[in-house]
Amino acid sequence: MKRILATLTLLVCFGIAQAQGTFDFSLVGGANFCQIDGDNSGSYNKLGYFGGVNTSFSLGGHFRMLVELGVSNKGSVVENLNREISLLYVQVPVMLCWPMGRLRLGAGLAPGVLAQVRVDEGGVELPEAEELYKKVD
Numbered sequence: 001m002k003r004i005l006a007t008l009t010l011l012v013c014f015g016i017a018q019a020q021g022t023f024d025f026s027l028v029g030g031a032n033f034c035q036i037d038g039d040n041s042g043s044y045n046k047l048g049y050f051g052g053v054n055t056s057f058s059l060g061g062h063f064r065m066l067v068e069l070g071v072s073n074k075g076s077v078v079e080n081l082n083r084e085i086s087l088l089y090v091q092v093p094v095m096l097c098w099p100m101g102r103l104r105l106g107a108g109l110a111p112g113v114l115a116q117v118r119v120d121e122g123g124v125e126l127p128e129a130e131e132l133y134k135k136v137d
Contacts (some may be wrong), residue, residue, distance in 0.1 A: 022058045027051075028070065036076040036085060042051065046072035046084070056097060056104075066106060068093045071115075074137075084128075088116040089137050112137035 032048035052070020059065050069092055075085040095108030113136055133134035 023055050024057075026054050028054060028068070031092075032072060032074055034074045034076065036074075040064075045079075046074070046076045046086075048075060048086075050091075052091070054093075059096075062098055064097045064099060064104070066095045066097050066104070068095075068107070072112060081120045083094070083119065085131060086116075086118040087114060089113065090115045091137075 029049070030053035032046075033044040033051055033104035034046050034048055035044050036062040047059065050070060050072040052068050054066055054068035054070075056064040056066040072089045072091055074087045077084050091110055091112040093108060093110035095110075097103075097104040097106035113132075114133060117130040117133055119132075130136035
């Protein structure tokens with residue numbers, strides 16, 4: 001049901017965009033400094049990454065709709081347990097934006113679906129760890 005709703009939303013957005021014209025295209029990327037709440041570690045010592053492609057189109061006036069497809073690596077390092085947790089999410093942010101010169105101010109939703117889990121504890125990968133994490137972020 002969620003997939004059908006997401007597909008219909010994208011089709012409607014692209015239908016509106018066809019009528020409005022003026023698409024733009026961007027590549028985005030950067031770093032995540034992250035931790036997992038409850039992992040017995042209090043620091044943001046896991047360095048992750050994010051990247052993706054997006055497009056936006058005019059909704060009339062100054063507002064634009066932005067749709068993105070991206071990946072985000074999150075997780076944590078728990079030094080006292082010698083554990084590293086690495087979670088890879090595929091994200092599809094949909095935002096309403098207000099252009100401000102070369103910047104955009106936007107608000108919306110950015111659901112992420114868990115694509116890969118890797119938990120390394122003392123040099124041993126824990127294969128059953130995938131069941132411990134939320135499938136949607």
